[in-house]
Amino acid sequence: MTNPNLDSLRSAFDGRLLLDAQDMEPFLTDWRRKWTGRALAVAQPSTAQDVASVLGWCDAHDVPMVPQGGNTGLSGGATPDGSGRALVLSLSRLNRIRGVDPLGNTLLAEAGATLQQVQDVARQAGRLFPLSLAAQGTCTIGGNLATNAGGVQVLRYGNARELCLGLEVATPQGELWNGLRSLRKDNTGYDLRDLYIGSEGTLGVITAATLKLFPLPAAQVVAFVAVPTPGAAIGLLELAQSRLGASLTAFELMSDLCITLVEKHVAAARRPLETPSAWYVLLELSDSHDEARAVSALEALLESALERELATDAALSASVAQFKALWAMREDVSESQGAEGKTIKHDISLPISRVPEFIERSGHAIERNFPGVRLVAFGHLGDGNLHYNVSPPPGSPGDDALAALESPINRLVNDLVDEFEGSISAETGLGVLSWDGAARSKRAV
Amino acid sequence: MTNPNLDSLRSAFDGRLLLDAQDMEPFLTDWRRKWTGRALAVAQPSTAQDVASVLGWCDAHDVPMVPQGGNTGLSGGATPDGSGRALVLSLSRLNRIRGVDPLGNTLLAEAGATLQQVQDVARQAGRLFPLSLAAQGTCTIGGNLATNAGGVQVLRYGNARELCLGLEVATPQGELWNGLRSLRKDNTGYDLRDLYIGSEGTLGVITAATLKLFPLPAAQVVAFVAVPTPGAAIGLLELAQSRLGASLTAFELMSDLCITLVEKHVAAARRPLETPSAWYVLLELSDSHDEARAVSALEALLESALERELATDAALSASVAQFKALWAMREDVSESQGAEGKTIKHDISLPISRVPEFIERSGHAIERNFPGVRLVAFGHLGDGNLHYNVSPPPGSPGDDALAALESPINRLVNDLVDEFEGSISAETGLGVLSWDGAARSKRAV
Numbered sequence: 001m002t003n004p005n006l007d008s009l010r011s012a013f014d015g016r017l018l019l020d021a022q023d024m025e026p027f028l029t030d031w032r033r034k035w036t037g038r039a040l041a042v043a044q045p046s047t048a049q050d051v052a053s054v055l056g057w058c059d060a061h062d063v064p065m066v067p068q069g070g071n072t073g074l075s076g077g078a079t080p081d082g083s084g085r086a087l088v089l090s091l092s093r094l095n096r097i098r099g100v101d102p103l104g105n106t107l108l109a110e111a112g113a114t115l116q117q118v119q120d121v122a123r124q125a126g127r128l129f130p131l132s133l134a135a136q137g138t139c140t141i142g143g144n145l146a147t148n149a150g151g152v153q154v155l156r157y158g159n160a161r162e163l164c165l166g167l168e169v170a171t172p173q174g175e176l177w178n179g180l181r182s183l184r185k186d187n188t189g190y191d192l193r194d195l196y197i198g199s200e201g202t203l204g205v206i207t208a209a210t211l212k213l214f215p216l217p218a219a220q221v222v223a224f225v226a227v228p229t230p231g232a233a234i235g236l237l238e239l240a241q242s243r244l245g246a247s248l249t250a251f252e253l254m255s256d257l258c259i260t261l262v263e264k265h266v267a268a269a270r271r272p273l274e275t276p277s278a279w280y281v282l283l284e285l286s287d288s289h290d291e292a293r294a295v296s297a298l299e300a301l302l303e304s305a306l307e308r309e310l311a312t313d314a315a316l317s318a319s320v321a322q323f324k325a326l327w328a329m330r331e332d333v334s335e336s337q338g339a340e341g342k343t344i345k346h347d348i349s350l351p352i353s354r355v356p357e358f359i360e361r362s363g364h365a366i367e368r369n370f371p372g373v374r375l376v377a378f379g380h381l382g383d384g385n386l387h388y389n390v391s392p393p394p395g396s397p398g399d400d401a402l403a404a405l406e407s408p409i410n411r412l413v414n415d416l417v418d419e420f421e422g423s424i425s426a427e428t429g430l431g432v433l434s435w436d437g438a439a440r441s442k443r444a445v
Numbered sequence: 446m447t448n449p450n451l452d453s454l455r456s457a458f459d460g461r462l463l464l465d466a467q468d469m470e471p472f473l474t475d476w477r478r479k480w481t482g483r484a485l486a487v488a489q490p491s492t493a494q495d496v497a498s499v500l501g502w503c504d505a506h507d508v509p510m511v512p513q514g515g516n517t518g519l520s521g522g523a524t525p526d527g528s529g530r531a532l533v534l535s536l537s538r539l540n541r542i543r544g545v546d547p548l549g550n551t552l553l554a555e556a557g558a559t560l561q562q563v564q565d566v567a568r569q570a571g572r573l574f575p576l577s578l579a580a581q582g583t584c585t586i587g588g589n590l591a592t593n594a595g596g597v598q599v600l601r602y603g604n605a606r607e608l609c610l611g612l613e614v615a616t617p618q619g620e621l622w623n624g625l626r627s628l629r630k631d632n633t634g635y636d637l638r639d640l641y642i643g644s645e646g647t648l649g650v651i652t653a654a655t656l657k658l659f660p661l662p663a664a665q666v667v668a669f670v671a672v673p674t675p676g677a678a679i680g681l682l683e684l685a686q687s688r689l690g691a692s693l694t695a696f697e698l699m700s701d702l703c704i705t706l707v708e709k710h711v712a713a714a715r716r717p718l719e720t721p722s723a724w725y726v727l728l729e730l731s732d733s734h735d736e737a738r739a740v741s742a743l744e745a746l747l748e749s750a751l752e753r754e755l756a757t758d759a760a761l762s763a764s765v766a767q768f769k770a771l772w773a774m775r776e777d778v779s780e781s782q783g784a785e786g787k788t789i790k791h792d793i794s795l796p797i798s799r800v801p802e803f804i805e806r807s808g809h810a811i812e813r814n815f816p817g818v819r820l821v822a823f824g825h826l827g828d829g830n831l832h833y834n835v836s837p838p839p840g841s842p843g844d845d846a847l848a849a850l851e852s853p854i855n856r857l858v859n860d861l862v863d864e865f866e867g868s869i870s871a872e873t874g875l876g877v878l879s880w881d882g883a884a885r886s887k888r889a890v
Contacts, residue, residue, distance in 0.1 A: 103683060103798035104829075148632050156691075159630060162607060184828040185604060185794045186868035187593050187643055188875055194639035198632055215687040238548060242660040245733030246601075246691030288690030289742065297734065349630045353548035383629040384549075423631035430633055 004061040013053040015045035038084035048207035056174020067201040069143030072135035075431025111142025127213035130157035148198035150427030155382035156249040166210035217286035226277035230356040250284035251382035261336040275313040344390040349426035352384040385426040449506040458498040460490035483529035493652035501619020512646040514588030517580035520876025550658040556587025572658035575602040593643035595872030600827035611655035662731035671722035671758040675801040695729035696827035706781040720758040789835040794871035797829040830871040
């Protein structure tokens with residue numbers, strides 16, 4: 001097998017072509033440093049048409065292609081394999097915001113624009129783009145759509161899928177498909193937009209998207225609530241949904257160990273509540289009117305929750321600094337767990353009403369079968385989405401010890417997710433991480 | 446060509462098989478009486494598995510199949526052609542609600558359950574299923590999903606597509622595909638659910654669906670507002686979205702002629718405002734707290750709108766009876782126009798910010814080219830969705846005169862929709878009504 005002539009690739013598109021090993025290096029390893037591959041070259045086309053041209057060239061020369069946005073994925077979907085035969089297609093130069101329509105509440109962004117860039121341009125136009133992730137400074141809107149990203153505001157605004165009105169896509173044959181209409185309703189023909197969204201680049205490469213914008217909330221308040229059990233957290237969720245309606249914009253669950261780890265590894269972090277509790281909920285209220293109305297609605301809710309013994313204590317944010325500090329307790333969990341050593345991650349989704357039963361049964365099973373490992377369970381309870389992570393026993397065993405644990409723990413968790421009719425990838429996508437599990441899960445349906 | 450042996454069909458499934466001309470008759474003409482066809486037979490299978498068996502039989506015997514729900518479609522998609530070769534597959538006996546999960550906010554309904562039935566079961570569980578259409582007493586949830594139905598609450602809750610978490614589908618080969626998971630998030634594999642939704646039965650027949658439920662609002666208030674122009678209505682929409690956020694649950698536009706026709710044909714109808722106005726808006730606010738808070742927010746909004754000259758007058762509902770009476774002014778438009786004689790209907794979608802320009806340009810063009818015809822323009826302005834209907838000049842010309850007008854008026858409207866990058870089917874689906882237009886529109890993309 002000889003390598004194709006890269007001169008023909010260089011002349012096939014406008015943009016950068018990286019061939020030097022040192023230039024290519026940042027594109028060949030994923031963010032978690034779990035996978036490293038090799039590549040023929042890295043192409044960075046400048047326009048959507050040039051993306052299509054690169055795809056056309058790959059098709060003509062039978063070259064595998066791996067699209068890459070901000071390279072922040074957790075599932076290895078943007079890293080080439082070890083063969084060195086693939087071309088990495090980086091969307092990073094395709095990063096313009098093509099337009100904003102505040103009256104129509106839409107924004108047209110190219111795939112390589114970062115999520116933060118999209119949020120900022122929307123905000124400058126007096127609008128909210130609600131998708132919100134830890135990686136937002138680096139991850140790209142194309143990658144967000146290709147993996148149907150989730151995040152902390154899904155409860156109110158939906159996944160990336162629900163925030164997209166139209167797409168422009170480069171097809172594997174090297175054509176550009178224009179589905180960029182900015183319509184709220186269009187019932188003509190098959191829904192190709194949603195087929196591309198979440199397909200992780202396997203059906204085409206998203207080059208641009210029309211996104212939905214929302215009014216900016218007038219006020220936001222957050223409460224950090226001690227809850228005795230996951231079952232009580234579900235009771236609190238139901239109460240909050242009925243009392244707050246759509247102004248409930250986030251509902252996150254954390255085990256006590258999550259808070260302990262954040263306190264240990266983040267210098268500025270302080271436990272918001274003195275009362276010890278096995279579980280905590282962080283809930284956010286966004287109000288279209290003003291802060292006073294938001295606080296009074298939240299206080300009334302918490303009072304009812306305490307009366308019904310769904311909660312044992314709560315702290316409310318009374319300033320922007322407190323709002324950020326309470327959110328940080330949730331946002332810093334993942335990194336704090338990372339500081340304890342390598343982690344076995346599960347991004348699972350369950351029917352919301354069955355989450356408590358799942359947590360109880362999987363917790364017992366893991367304790368019994370893998371004594372000493374530490375469960376770091378947290379996530380978007382309002383969406384039934386848990387980041388059900390496992391750290392090895394304290395004292396950091398080597399990578400080999402972790403690897404020996406990973407496969408049986410994955411199997412235990414995935415089996416139970418199957419039994420609960422859940423999903424083994426709620427928001428991070430399949431990538432290469434979940435191939436085996438996915439094949440099994442799709443067979444089981 | 447000989448007819449296939451219907452005895453083999455009768456033994457292929459459990460359920461009813463109608464062969465008698467009189468029994469079949471209600472299934473062969475559409476609701477608007479615009480199309481009448483013939484059929485080999487009408488099959489009414491009793492279970493999802495029996496639907497699959499009917500499809501398998503059709504596949505084996507090369508028999509075309511036309512699925513039918515409540516037969517309330519406006520585009521002729523559920524009526525067989527005149528050949529008499531097709532089997533009509535009626536889902537009407539497949540109408541159980543398989544379960545409700547109030548904690549998880551989901552409901553599992555079979556395709557033939559009526560929309561009203563789904564709403565009622567949800568309400569009995571203390572939940573809202575927000576899809577709401579004029580035909581809800583008769584139309585079925587399977588048809589709603591197959592055509593991605595819209596309605597008056599799309600602004601807040603989305604189309605049928607956004608209200609569905611999972612599907613069960615009988616494939617053209619006679620298999621049953623189970624995609625009924627009730628998960629809020631699932632990023633494993635391609636999104637087949639959304640491919641089936643809106644495909645009007647051409648890829649498979651939906652047999653059951655897991656639907657999203659919402660908390661019931663604590664209070665609802667509606668305002669009927671006189672606005673000087675469609676541009677002012679868009680300004681009011683922007684103001685309402687920013688002030689009311691997600692509690693703005695409907696925003697409907699009507700021309701003065703709509704109100705005149707309702708007053709003329711509906712005995713109980715009274716003009717809500719004395720001030721004459723070329724345009725009216727009906728807006729609904731749903732509050733999760735109480736009626737007082739809803740009224741105060743709506744009053745504050747209307748005061749600002751009057752100050753900014755976005756509105757000239759307004760009436761608020763102060764009781765359930767008034768709430769219903771104001772809604773009736775909007776809901777009775779279509780039937781009142783029907784009472785004036787046959788109608789040329791357009792269900793179009795436009796970028797919201799361009800609606801005023803479209804109304805102005807299309808109005809002038811129609812006036813110039815077809816003097817005397819009457820424009821009855823109304824619709825879901827919050828979604829950019831207009832029911833842009835045309836009545837022939839008063840004095841009811843015969844069907845031939847109407848037919849002579851229909852084709853050039855359709856062309857004029859569709860051309861302009863194309864120019865505005867809109868869609869010629871916002872919510873009623875393509876059926877057979879819009880085949881020519883759709884072929885053109887898909888070429889144009």
